[in-house]
Amino acid sequence: GENVEQHPSTLSVQEGDSAVIKCTYSDSASNYFPWYKQELGKGPQLIIDIRSNVGEKKDQRIAVTLNKTAKHFSLHITETQPEDSAVYFCAARRQGGKLIFGQGTELSVKP
Amino acid sequence: DAGVIQSPRHEVTEMGQEVTLRCKPISGHDYLFWYRQTMMRGLELLIYFNNNVPIDDSGMPEDRFSAKMPNASFSTLKIQPSEPRDSAVYFCASSSTVTNEKLFFGSGTQLSVL
Numbered sequence: 001g002e003n004v005e006q007h008p009s010t011l012s013v014q015e016g017d018s019a020v021i022k023c024t025y026s027d028s029a030s031n032y033f034p035w036y037k038q039e040l041g042k043g044p045q046l047i048i049d050i051r052s053n054v055g056e057k058k059d060q061r062i063a064v065t066l067n068k069t070a071k072h073f074s075l076h077i078t079e080t081q082p083e084d085s086a087v088y089f090c091a092a093r094r095q096g097g098k099l100i101f102g103q104g105t106e107l108s109v110k111p
Numbered sequence: 112d113a114g115v116i117q118s119p120r121h122e123v124t125e126m127g128q129e130v131t132l133r134c135k136p137i138s139g140h141d142y143l144f145w146y147r148q149t150m151m152r153g154l155e156l157l158i159y160f161n162n163n164v165p166i167d168d169s170g171m172p173e174d175r176f177s178a179k180m181p182n183a184s185f186s187t188l189k190i191q192p193s194e195p196r197d198s199a200v201y202f203c204a205s206s207s208t209v210t211n212e213k214l215f216f217g218s219g220t221q222l223s224v225l
Contacts, residue, residue, distance in 0.1 A: 034213070043115075043202050043216030044154070089154065098167065099214065101154040 002027040006102025023090035024072040030092040038087045080109045115217035129191040136205030146202040193224045
């Protein structure tokens with residue numbers, strides 16, 4: 001089955017710097033890769049997703065890149081702000097399959 | 112839309128008691144998922160439904176866990192009898208094939224079994 005590895009487990013950056021979180025997946029048939037943000041006491045919230053027919057997708061300060069050959073994808077947050085502090089989860093799924101989550105990255109943005 | 116609604120937000124019970132968690136998915140969504148979140152195991156899929164029918168329950172830990180979806184607007188996850196190792200945050204999520212299966216999560220139920 002699918003296995004998703006996420007790194008780093010914790011990440012601390014200064015406000016205004018960029019943050020990068022990386023994930024690798026094992027199932028070459030996976031074709032959908034969402035990223036979720038979870039704030040304290042809340043459920044995960046979808047922030048951006050990418051499908052395997054696209055190499056990069058951007059939404060304001062957030063971007064995701066996908067390398068199908070290497071089976072890894074990354075989340076990039078530019079100009080970080082304190083409100084970006086949260087736990088971020090990557091996930092992967094093949095068509096008709098279950099969404100498998102990474103272990104999460106706790107991002108801390110210091111003012 | 113109010114989003115996915117879960118109740119209760121917090122549940123504290125004693126070992127051996129029955130626990131029932133409730134979920135109301137987003138109106139019009141045809142998929143419903145139950146996840147469990149712990150520090151050790153992260154987010155685990157327990158079971159999911161499509162059009163009220165259970166599709167995959169391979170993630171349900173053992174027979175003490177059961178889930179039902181009697182109609183499109185309500186689902187329950189029951190643990191009987193509960194054990195301390197069941198302590199976790201339980202999330203319900205829903206999605207729609209129309210919206211490309213993006214998952215929308217509820218706020219979760221924090222379960223503590225003493």
